[in-house]
Amino acid sequence: MAEYKFHILVCGGTGCLSSNSHEIADGLKDAIKAAGMEEEVKVLQTGCFGFCEKGPIVKVLPDNTFYTQVKPEDVNEIVSEHIVKGRKVNRLLYVDPENEKHISDAKHMDFYKKQMRIALRNCGFIDPENIDEYIGRDGYQALAKCLTEMTPEQVIEEVKKSGLRGRGGAGFPTGLKWQFAHGYQADQKYVVCNADEGDPGAFMDRSILEGDPNSIIEAMAICGYAIGASQGRVYIRAEYPLAIQRLEIAIAQAREYGLLGDNILGTDFSFDIQLCFGAGAFVCGEETALIHSMEGQRGEPTIKPPFPAENGFWNKPTNVNNVETFANIPVIFLKGADWFSSIGTEKSKGTKVFALAGKINNVGLIEVPMGTTLREVIYDIGGGIKNGKKFKAVQTGGPSGGCLTEKDLDTPIDFDNLVAKGSMMGSGGMIVMDEDDCMPSVARFYMEFIEEESCGKCTPCRIGTKRLSELLKDITGGKGTMEHIAELKRVSQVIRDTALCGLGQTAPNPVLSTLAHFEDEYIAHVKDHTCPAGKCTALLKFKINPEACKGCTLCARKCPVGAISGEVRKPHTIDQAKCIKCGACMDNCKFGAITKN
């Protein structure tokens, strides 16, 4: 990167691309050309910077200037002021919400201060479509080291020593998994990268694939060497066109450089990678289901054992790891297992990437050391709750996880602590909810998702999740009783004890965890027929405040069922028996006299 005076990095992640960052990059290139500075300035589109809330992001190096919410019409000013005259464009700088000061250097932003980027080390720094940039940041050196200086056993030992655990959800020790696959003899073995990120509200894997595809290729090759496989497969969602495109480019470039294919780096190790496309099924995140889908079948799980390490893809020994797990591998060999295991907590080493979303100020992609507290994530990095509302809960682990509340805010985040609190790490979705979110409704949302995504193979999951979903619909629809709550608990327990696969067994978690923390809210729905968060329409009561009502009659005229009565210039009243809770009165009242609760 030495020959250029400036590098302008434009975020090419999905969020920013959706806000026209492509146009911004093209505009910048044109403006640089017009200024005759093509030799001095390089414009490139990188992977996700993580700060999606304020996208599109444009970063200028070497001074590390961080421009937010850039529009295509801003490009000329950036070039003429910043690049030509050396004056930063103040109005585009990030504003610290606490002291309202403009921050010009990204490293002073709270969002980045507490983060530690291992898996995301290259995202937002390099052009993901150019393998030279990956190589320029020590890319493929870990592979070279493994192939030329280490035996497969030593490679496995190093991964075991690092303490790396699977980032896809369950947290199984990666080194041990490799050792199992290494231990079986076969004429062919497979390395599979699980990039079927089906968890709603999670986009970690996609951002890594879009921002740093070569790190996955390198790690898969290392894994292939360790377990004795010459074939790799990336199982990726067809809904991720950009990630697929960048991965295809990276694979082609790696082949061209002899980093994939026969006799890699002049050794007798050969390895190649092909892509397999998923077609949208949450259950395919489960490794046996994923393997069946790769074979062109319905993605239904099978009972383990046999584990894929013994009998996987086409009945051959297969090692399946998730994208983020692979992204950590090269660093372990570059910096050493001891360095890696010095980060994190006693049993969870390294960092974790989270997709922080929901009612939070800084939606984005973050990576923090294991052991960081939820409070640090939500308030320091996430910038607190949107619109100054009160924090209520955070859902981790997606549909298989659970929620954590105020009292868990100071719990250090790691695999075991989250499980002890009734949730789980999952793949890393972290959805923040505020006082306006109704927990039985959230549970209903997840249960509808699971009901739809249940593969239907085993009865507890197929029928049980449907029953849970019906019970929750009754409760949020104002038709619930205390028996509904008792039944929710009973059915949840049965599913947990008897479902076939991990996804089925964890399916009732959103119900059990919201019940554990917010049972009073469920009781309010069924006993008092109120929704404390004011979300469940069927339970709302619209009321007219007689002091604020001017008697303008507008609400009575707007009411589609004639439930509002009153004389002109006198306070009106709503007949609750007739009201259909459409809210038309409240939307139309000019005096704010109508409330709902």
Add this chain to the structure above:
Amino acid sequence: MACNCAKGADKEKYEQLDAFIASLPSTQGELIRVLHTAQGIFGYLPKEVQIYVAKKLDVPVSKVYGVVSFYSFFTMKPKGEYDISVCMGTACYVRGAENVLNEIKNQLGIDIGDTTADGKFSLRTLRCVGACGLAPVVMIGDKVYGRVTPDMVSGILAECK
């Protein structure tokens, strides 16, 4: 060579599909890949196409149907000229995607998975586009609309006319 009876007006499309299948080194385990391509060519996977694929790959039609109906990405109904997808990922959900979805359903008078009678709009939901910073998100074709509120729906639909 499989039976040609299903061809006709779509002859070219079937030929395109044939060419793809012929390009595969082996058809073993390639059913999903073939269906992806078929959906790309035909826009959807009607009964005739499923039967055709089954014959070409020498697998039972029941297996093809089993796979098509299992995965949400495959559709057996034609999509509208404007294919609307509302993201129902959790991030979009907590930021009000349900209200946006209901508004679109009301305005178009169709339910999820349906296409309007004039073939103009089809509506579906999807799980997380990965643009959670813009939640709630609605996609029409490849165009992404961010921070959508129910008030914006009529304007967005009007853009498509």
